[in-house]
Amino acid sequence: xxxxxxxxxxxxxxxxxxxxxxxxxxxxxxxxxxxxxxxxxxxxxxxxxxxxxxxxxxxxxxxxxxxxxxxxxxxxxxxxxxxxxxxxxxxxxxxxxxxxxxxxxxxxxxxxxxxxxxxxxxxxxxxxxxxxxxxxxxxxxxxxxxxxxxxxxxxxxxxxxxxxxxxxxxxxxxxxxxxxxxxxxxxxxxxxxxxxxxxxxxxxxxxxxxxxxxxxxxxxxxxxxxxxxxxxxxxxxxxxxxxxxxxxxxxxxxxxxxxxxxxxxxxxxxxxxxxxxxxxxxxxxxxxxxxxxxxxxxxxxxxxxxxxxxxxxxxxxxxxxxxxxxxxxxxxxxxxxxxxxxxxxxxxxxxxxxxxxxxxxxxxxxxxxxxxxxxxxxxxxxxxxxxxxxxxxxxxxxxxxxxxxxxxxxxxxxxxxxxxxxxxxxxxxxxxxxxxx
Amino acid sequence: xxxxxxxxxxxxxxxxxxxxxxxxxxxxxxxxxxxxxxxxxxxxxxxxxxxxxxxxxxxxxxxxxxxxxxxxxxxxxxxxxxxxxxxxxxxxxxxxxxxxxxxxxxxxxxxxxxxxxxxxxxxxxxxxxxxxxxxxxxxxxxxxxxxxxxxxxxxxxxxxxxxxxxxxxxxxxxxxxxxxxxxxxxxxxxxxxxxxxxxxxxxxxxxxxxxxxxxxxxxxxxxxxxxxxxxxxxxxxxxxxxxxxxxxxxxxxxxxxxxxxxxxxxxxxxxxxxxxxxxxxxxxxxxxxxxxxxxxxxxxxxxxxxxxxxxxxxxxxxxxxxxxxxxxxxxxxxxxxxxxxxxxxxxxxxxxxxxxxxxxxxxxxxxxxxxxxxxxxxxxxxxxxxxxxxxxxxxxxxxxxxxxxxxxxxxxxxxxxxxxxxxxxxxxxxxxxxxxx
Numbered sequence: 001x002x003x004x005x006x007x008x009x010x011x012x013x014x015x016x017x018x019x020x021x022x023x024x025x026x027x028x029x030x031x032x033x034x035x036x037x038x039x040x041x042x043x044x045x046x047x048x049x050x051x052x053x054x055x056x057x058x059x060x061x062x063x064x065x066x067x068x069x070x071x072x073x074x075x076x077x078x079x080x081x082x083x084x085x086x087x088x089x090x091x092x093x094x095x096x097x098x099x100x101x102x103x104x105x106x107x108x109x110x111x112x113x114x115x116x117x118x119x120x121x122x123x124x125x126x127x128x129x130x131x132x133x134x135x136x137x138x139x140x141x142x143x144x145x146x147x148x149x150x151x152x153x154x155x156x157x158x159x160x161x162x163x164x165x166x167x168x169x170x171x172x173x174x175x176x177x178x179x180x181x182x183x184x185x186x187x188x189x190x191x192x193x194x195x196x197x198x199x200x201x202x203x204x205x206x207x208x209x210x211x212x213x214x215x216x217x218x219x220x221x222x223x224x225x226x227x228x229x230x231x232x233x234x235x236x237x238x239x240x241x242x243x244x245x246x247x248x249x250x251x252x253x254x255x256x257x258x259x260x261x262x263x264x265x266x267x268x269x270x271x272x273x274x275x276x277x278x279x280x281x282x283x284x285x286x287x288x289x290x291x292x293x294x295x296x297x298x299x300x301x302x303x304x305x306x307x308x309x310x311x312x313x314x315x316x317x318x319x320x321x322x323x324x325x326x327x328x329x330x331x332x333x334x335x336x337x338x339x340x341x342x343x344x345x346x347x348x349x350x351x352x353x354x355x356x357x358x359x360x361x362x363x364x365x366x367x368x369x370x371x372x373x374x375x376x377x378x379x380x381x382x383x384x385x386x387x388x389x390x391x392x393x394x395x396x397x398x399x400x401x402x403x404x405x406x407x408x409x410x411x412x413x414x415x416x417x418x419x420x421x422x423x424x425x426x427x428x429x430x431x432x433x434x435x436x437x
Numbered sequence: 438x439x440x441x442x443x444x445x446x447x448x449x450x451x452x453x454x455x456x457x458x459x460x461x462x463x464x465x466x467x468x469x470x471x472x473x474x475x476x477x478x479x480x481x482x483x484x485x486x487x488x489x490x491x492x493x494x495x496x497x498x499x500x501x502x503x504x505x506x507x508x509x510x511x512x513x514x515x516x517x518x519x520x521x522x523x524x525x526x527x528x529x530x531x532x533x534x535x536x537x538x539x540x541x542x543x544x545x546x547x548x549x550x551x552x553x554x555x556x557x558x559x560x561x562x563x564x565x566x567x568x569x570x571x572x573x574x575x576x577x578x579x580x581x582x583x584x585x586x587x588x589x590x591x592x593x594x595x596x597x598x599x600x601x602x603x604x605x606x607x608x609x610x611x612x613x614x615x616x617x618x619x620x621x622x623x624x625x626x627x628x629x630x631x632x633x634x635x636x637x638x639x640x641x642x643x644x645x646x647x648x649x650x651x652x653x654x655x656x657x658x659x660x661x662x663x664x665x666x667x668x669x670x671x672x673x674x675x676x677x678x679x680x681x682x683x684x685x686x687x688x689x690x691x692x693x694x695x696x697x698x699x700x701x702x703x704x705x706x707x708x709x710x711x712x713x714x715x716x717x718x719x720x721x722x723x724x725x726x727x728x729x730x731x732x733x734x735x736x737x738x739x740x741x742x743x744x745x746x747x748x749x750x751x752x753x754x755x756x757x758x759x760x761x762x763x764x765x766x767x768x769x770x771x772x773x774x775x776x777x778x779x780x781x782x783x784x785x786x787x788x789x790x791x792x793x794x795x796x797x798x799x800x801x802x803x804x805x806x807x808x809x810x811x812x813x814x815x816x817x818x819x820x821x822x823x824x825x826x827x828x829x830x831x832x833x834x835x836x837x838x839x840x841x842x843x844x845x846x847x848x849x850x851x852x853x854x855x856x857x858x859x860x861x862x863x864x865x866x867x868x869x870x871x872x873x874x
Contacts, residue, residue, distance in 0.1 A: 132569075133610050138693060148692065158691050163634050164625055168693035169606035169700070173570050173795045174658055183659040185792035188601055188733065197600050199733045199791075221611055221702070222620040248792070254595050255585065256575060256605035257694025260792040263606065265658070296625065296636045354636075355622035355685070355697040358610045 004028075004095065005280050007421045010103045013117070015048030022414065022424025023047055025101050028094050029236065029271035029425075030054075030079055032126040035118055041077040041126040044118070045097050046271050046426070051123045052097065056116040062107065063096045079129045079272065083216035083235045083361035090216065090235065091276055125177055125270035128238070129214055129362035134175060134266070135352060136210070136242060136366045137167040141286075141342040143371035146383045151250065162292050165299070165343040165351045167365075170242070171263035175364065178269050178428045184405060184435040185264040187248035201435035202245035204388070205403040209316050209379035209411055210240035211338050212268055212366040213345050221358040227301045230346035233359070236272035237345075239314075239411045239428035240366045243267065246382055246402070268364070269411070269428035277423055281415040282307040285344045298354055299347045308344030312425075313337055314370050314413045316379065321406030322396045330410050331395050333384060336370045336377035338413075407432045441465075441532065442717050444858045447540045450554070452485030459851065459861025460484055462538050465531050466673065466708035466862075467491075467516055469563040472555055478514040478563040481555070482534050483708050483863070488560045489534065493553040499544065500533045516566045516709065520653035520672045520798035527653065527672065528713055562614055562707035565675070566651060566799035571612060571703070572789060573647070573679060573803045574604040578723075578779040580808035583820045588687065599729050602736070602780040602788040604802075607679070608700035612801065615706050615865045621842060621872040622701040624685035638872035639682035641825070642840040646753050646816035646848055647677035648775050649705055649803040650782050658795040664738045667783035670796070673709035674782075676751075676848045676865035677803045680704070683819055683839070705801070706848070706865035714860055718852040719744040722781045735791055736784045745781030749862075750774055751807050751850045753816065758843030759833045767847050768832055770821060773807045773814035775850075844869050 003009075004026060010017045011025040023029065023046040032041040033051050044051040055074045057063040066074075070089050073081035082090065099105065100112070138144055141161065148156035160166065184205055188197040216235030219225050225233055242262060249261030285308035294300070314337065317330035343351075348367070353359055369379040378384045381402050385391055388401030403409070409432075413425035440446075441463060447454045448462040460466065460483040469478040470488050481488040492511045494500040503511075507526050510518035519527060536542065537549070575581055578598065585593035597603065613619075621642055625634040653672030656662050662670055679699060686698030722745035731737070751774065754767030780788075785804070790796055806816040815821045818839050822828055825838035840846070846869075850862035 133608055151692070159630075160625075160634075160688055160691070164689050166689070166693055166696075168696055169608055171570055171606055171794060172609075173797050173800070176658070183793050186661070187792050188597075193596075196730060197597075197733065199735055221613070224623070245792070251597055252601050252603070253692070253694075254597065255588070255690070255694070256603055257690075257692070259603075259605055260788070260794065263794045264792045293633060296634065298636055351697075355624050355682070355701045356620050357608060357697065357700045360610050363610070 004098045004276065005420060007419060011047060011101045012103050012105065012109045013048045013050055013101060015050065019422065021048055022426050024421045024423060025098060026421040027273065027277050027423040028097055029273045029277065030128065031271045032078060032128050033118065033123040034126060036122055036124065043074055043076065043079065047101055049120050050117045051120055052101065053116045053118060057100060060115055062100055062112055062116065066093065066096065080362040083129065083214060086217060087232045090274060094274060094276060127177055128270060128272050131172045131175055131362055131364045132360045134170040134172040134364045135167050136170045136368060137165055137343065137348050138368040139165060139341045139343040139348060140369055140371045142340065142373055143369040143379060143383065146371060146378065150382065150387050163296065165348045167348065167352065168257045170266065174263055175266045175268060178267055180267060180430060181433045182243055182265045182430045183433055185245050186435060187245055187260050188251055189247035190251050197251060202248055204246035205432060206244045206246050206381045207316065207403065207409045208242040208244055208369040209314055209336065210242050210366045210369060211237055211312065212240040212364050213237045214272055215359045215363040215365065216361055218360040219353050219358055222356040224356060225350050225353040227299060227304055227346050227350040230349045231275055233349060234275055234345060236274045237278065238272050239269035239413050239425050241267040241409060241411055241428050241430060242366065267428055267430045269426050271426050273425060278310055278415065280417055280420040281311040283309040283311055283339055285309050286340065286342050295347065299350060304344055304346045308346055309339040311337060311339050311417065312413050312415055317410040318394065319408040319410065320394060320396055320398055320404065322398060323394065326396065328396060330408065333392065334376055334378055336372045336379055338370055340372040341367055341370065403432050405432055405434050441535045441713065442857060444856060448484060448538045449540050449542065449546045450485045450487055450538060452487065456859065458485055459863050461858045461860060462535060463858040464710065464714050464860040465534055466710045466714065467565065468708045469515060469565050470555065470560040471563060473559055473561065480511055480513065480516065484538055486557050487554045488557055490553045490555060494537060497552055499537055499549055499553065503530065503533065517799040520566065520651060523654060524669045527711060531711060531713060564614055565707060565709050568609045568612055568799055568801045569797045571607040571609040571801045572604050573607045573805060574602055574780065574785050575805040576602060576778045576780040576785060577806055577808045579777065579810055580806040580816060580820065583808060583815065587819065587824050600733065602785045604785065604789065605694045607703065611700055612703045612705060615704060617704060617867060618870040619680055619702045619867045620870055622682055623872065624682055624697050625688055626684035627688050634688060639685055641683035642869060643681045643683050643818045644753065644840065644846045645679040645681055645806040646751055646773065647679050647803045647806060648674055648749065649677040649801050650674045651709055652796045652800040652802065653798055655797040656790050656795055659793040661793060662787050662790040664736060664741055664783050664787040667786045668712055670786060671712055671782060673711045674715065675709050676706035676850050676862050678704040678846060678848055678865050678867060679803065704865055704867045706863050708863050710862060715747055715852065717857040718748040718854055720746040720748055720776055722746050723777065723779050732784065736787060741781055741783045745783055746776040748774060748776050748854065749850050749852055754847040755831065756845040756847065757831060757833055757835055757841065759835060760831065763833065765833060767845065770829065771813055771815055773809045773816055775807055777809040778804055778807065840869050842869055842871050
C-alpha cells in the first residue's frame, strides 16, 4: 500500500478531515472546474469542501519537480492531455498534491489557500474530459437476468453472457455533468403487441446506476491491451446515470440494440477517482458459480482474479418535487456494491480492445446497471418496481412506478473499510424536467 | 435548379471536362488534403484530377466576398468549422469556387493553377472531419430482410422496421480514410450452438456498402429537427465501408447489438458531396407497398416524399492479391442504387434528433448496407454468397465466401441523368491485411 492511504494522514484543509467527508487527503480525485464568471475550465483536485487549482499550484511553485509534459497537460481545460500520459505521471502528480495538502507540510497555508483553493460552492464543475467515444457495458449478471427476464421471459440470460463482456456504443454528445436537468424524451412506443406505435413523451422514464471509467493512455488501431496491463490504461472512475426510456427501448431495441431510449442524456459525476485512491478497496473478482464456464484466457489474469473487484457502495436517492417543496430529504431507493459485477473493469477494457479497436484517452466506458442479488440492491426502477408492477411508496405519500416530472435522482458512491479512510465519489444528480413538446 | 448544374458549364481545369470524370465543375466536393510532407491538413475542393486549395484562393484573393466567419472556417484543418455554419454559407463558398474554376473566367489561370492546384496524385487525403459520434442505420429493407432471415429465419423483418428508422451507435475512433489497410480482427466465435466459443481471427470478414452523411449545423441537447428542415443540417455525403466480422457478430450481438464485430474499422471516402451538387439526382422517396403502414407524422413531409430519394449508383469491386499480382482489374461484385433505401436521409436525421439527442457538426450518419431487390444489387458478401453457401467465382480462378487476406475492396458511387453532367464520389478502398496475432 501506498503512503497516501495512511488513515492517519490529515490535511490542513480541515473540511477534509471530517469522517464523513467524500474527499479526504486519501482521495484526491481530478476534475475540471471554473470559478464563477470564468469561461475556461481548469484542472482541479477535490479536497474536503474545496477545489485545489492544480496549475495555479504549479505556476506559484507550490508544486515542483514535474516534467514539462506534465506541466503542459495541467494547463489544459480538460483532463485528456493528462490522461494521455503514462500512469506513473498521474501518480506522481497525485503524490505532489498529497504532499502539498498534508497537515505536516510547513509551507504557508494561508497564501496557498488564498491563491489556489476555491470553495466547491463557488465552483462550477465542467465535463472532466472531452469524451471521444462512450461505451456502455452490461456487466451485472443480476441486472442482465432481471431485465432479460422482462424483455425475454423465455430466455433471460443469453448463452453469450458468461463468455462475452457484453457492451455497446452509447452517445458521447449527450453526456452531461451532474446537475444538468433532463428533458423527458419523445419517442415511438406501442401500447400492445398488435397496436401501431404512437409518438409522444416516454411514460417509462428510468435511471440506471452505473460506474464509469475513463481511458488513460490509449491503444493504436490494430493494437490490443493485455489484461495484465489493462489498469495502466484506466485513468479513474466516476458515477454514471444512464437515463433510459423503457417503453421506447422495448419497441426499438431489436435487432441493433438501444438507441433513442438511451442517447437523450447520460449524467456523470464530476470527480474522477484514481485506481490508486481505490487500491485499499480492491478485492477478488466476482466468484463464478462452479457450473459457470471460465472466461477465455485473454480475459484472465491471476492479479485480476484476486483484486479485479472494487468495493464501492452505491446508493440511489429519489427526491420528488413535492419532497423538495416540503424540505424533505431524498429517500434511498437502493444500495448496491460494485464488487457484485460479473466482469471486472480490466476485463471490459481488454475485451473492448481485443479486436484492435482503438481506445483514446478520455473515452468513457461504463459498467452497465449495478445490481446485486437482493431486491434493495437493484440499480434501476425497471428492476425495483418489476416494470411498474410493484410501485414504490415515497415518504411524501406519492408512489412511483417510473420517474415523474420534477423527480430528482441522486447517485452516491463511497468506499469504506476498517483501517482505511472512507473516500467518496461525490454525487451524480439530475432533475427530470418536462417533456420536449 | 441552380446554375452550377448547367451541363454545358466547363472548367479551365481540363481533366474536369472528361465525360467520365467524377469531379467536374458541377460537383465540387469538399475534403481535407495535405501536400506531401505537410503535417497539417487543408480544406480542398476536388476538380478533375486536381485539388483546389481553398484557403490559398482566399488569401491570394482569387476568391473574395466571404464573411470573416467563413474565411476563418476555411483556415481549419478539418471541415467541422465550415459544417458549423449555416447551409447558405457552404452554398456561397461552393458558388465562389465554381465561379473561379469555370472556363469563361478571365483571370490568370496559370498563376492560380500554380499557387492553388495540387495534383491528386501528389495529395494525401485526411479525414474530412473530426467525427464526434458515428451512427449507423439499417435503412435498406432488402438488406434487413435478407440478413434478418439469416440471423432469425423465423422472423426476418421485425415489427418495428416499417415504423422506426433503426439505427445504432458505431465507433468514431476507428473510422479511417480510403486506402488505410484493415487488420483482420480477433474475436470470440462459436462453431455450433452447443460448442463453447473460441478466440481467434474472424473467418467471416465482410464489407458493407453504405452511404454516409455529415451533420452540418447541429441541434442543442433537448432540441429536435423538423423533417422539413433536416436537409439544412446535412453538409454532404460520402461512401462508407462498414467492415463486419459476421462470426463475431452472430455470437455477440444479442441483446445490445453489434459491437466488436464492427468497431475494428470503418472506411470512408475522402470527398464530401453537397446536397446542392446532388440536386439533379433527387427523386421520390421509396415507394412503400400498399400494405405497408405510413410513417408516423414526424417522419413525413411532402417535399421529402417527392424528392427524399437520391439516385446514386453504387458499385463494389473486389481485387484479390493474386489479381493485383497478375495486373487484373477488380471484378464488380454488385451494383445497387441509393434510391432503394426504405428511409430517406432526412428521416434518419430527424428520427435521430426526435428524442432531443444533440447532433454536432462533423457527426457521421451512415445508411446501413445499400441492397436492392435483385441479387446483383446486394451490398455485402453475407447477402451475395448467402452466408457462404453460394461462393463467388473470381476471374483469377479463386472463389470467395468471405474476404481473404490481401483482398482489396473498392466502393464507387456516381450519379448519372440525362441532361446533367455525371458526378462521382471517387473511391472508398481498403486492403485486408493479416490478422492481429
